[in-house]
Amino acid sequence: MSLLRVLGRPMLASMFIAGGMESVRNPKAVAPVAEPVVEPVTERVPVLPDRTEQVVRLSGAVQVAAGLMLATGRMPRLAALAIAGTLVPTTLAGHRFWEAEDSAERTEQRIHFFKNLSMLGGLLIAADDTGAAPSLLWRGRHTTQDLRREARLLRHSVRATTGPAATAGRIRAKLPV
Incomplete structure (x- = not known):
């Protein structure tokens, strides 16, 4: 395995492990922001829990588990796809810069939105990376x-x-x- 993969995968995964742990421990802090995105998703996907806090906790658990898998190189392609699947609704719920009234807040949310978009790109590259195999x-x-x-x-x-x-x-x- 190349040195870039050995260093890059844990670096990419670190944000999701930390953020996922916070979502698992304290879903009430994120639930109000996540509600506009969680509600339509739970209506379309019946296997998801009904309560927003439970969905936030589930998303955090997926991020932690998949982040650890990506960081350690265990099924990294599947792990990257799992994290990418949680990142899309997280970004859409948490960084709605187009709805921000204040210019400074809009700028900050736009930065976070594009940061998440960049991480999504990295995850998609990681999901496509066969590790030279x-x-x-x-x-x-x-x-x-x-x-x-x-x-x-x-x-x-x-x-x-x-x-x-x-x-x-x-x-x-x-x-x-």
Whole structure:
């Protein structure tokens, strides 16, 4: 594994581990801000809890668990996707700069919005990073090609041996017993 991955993954994950811990410990602080985004999501996704505080706590738990997985390199692609899935509603709920009345607050929220957007980009890159190993799609294609080549070789081998075997069988059938 490259040094960039060894250093970069924990650095990217640190923000989500810290923020997720805060959401798990104190969901009431975030729940009022999250309500406008959580309500429409829970209506469309019936498996999510009904209370906003529970959804905030669940999102925080996902961020902590996936952040630890990303930081330690355990299933980093899946972990990055899980964090990205929690980051979108978090950003939309927490940094609605377009609704801010005050110019200074609008500027601050815009900065945080684009910071989260940048982290989302990093997570998407991490989710696509195969760690210098071939992707599953590449492996699948090459396994298919290998199987086809082996089947073709087997077919040629069978054809090459059936001719002489058939001839030997005809000769043997004509011989007296």
